[in-house]
Amino acid sequence: MNGEHRYLVRVEWTGNTGSGTSDYKSYSRNHQIQAEGKPDIAGSSDPAFRGDQTRWNPEDLLVGSLSACHKLWYLHLCAVEGVRVLSYRDEAEGLMAEDPERGGAFTRVVLRPVVGVAPGSDTALAVALHERAHHFCFIANSVNFPVLCEPRIVEEG
Incomplete structure (x- = not known):
């Protein structure tokens, strides 16, 4: 077990509700976590931080x-x-x-x-x-x- 291993992950914010981050309450924390050849993971922030409780934080x-x-x-x-x-x-x-x-x-x-x-x-x-x-x-x-x-x-x- 030697060597270096690389993990490429893309996180894409999907929470622009129309005005971007014009203020703290104006945007969703939702995002997709992606890696080639794998299913996406629906992400957000913890509900305590205005996130979607049905998504992984x-x-x-x-x-x-x-x-x-x-x-x-x-x-x-x-x-x-x-x-x-x-x-x-x-x-x-x-x-x-x-x-x-x-x-x-x-x-x-x-x-x-x-x-x-x-x-x-x-x-x-x-x-x-x-x-x-x-x-x-x-x-x-x-x-x-x-x-x-x-x-x-x-x-x-």
Whole structure:
């Protein structure tokens, strides 16, 4: 695993309601997040900042990216270590604090994965692999706030 990887993403604002940004309330925060060969993601800002609650906002996407990256590493490590995962669901939560100087920043994200493993699996190893997954997670390694993990392992029939 060496080298540099490039990710090209286009964000196109679709919220000009006729007068552009003539004032704070005159425009929509809606946008499309696009990458070649992938479906568009309908984006906006958080509803607290005049956004559309039916669209993904940057904060949702950051928390989702942390959760997805952790999951991908975790599944990889489980496959390598012989832990047979049958299901995985995470209820991730991010906390952001507004700051008058900087606008705001995340103070932490908590991942709460519930992992279903095959009967007879090494559940202690299944728990321990979350720490290793966190160590390798590209996104967690790129942020400047704590990313905590509170896993729960359950045996499935």
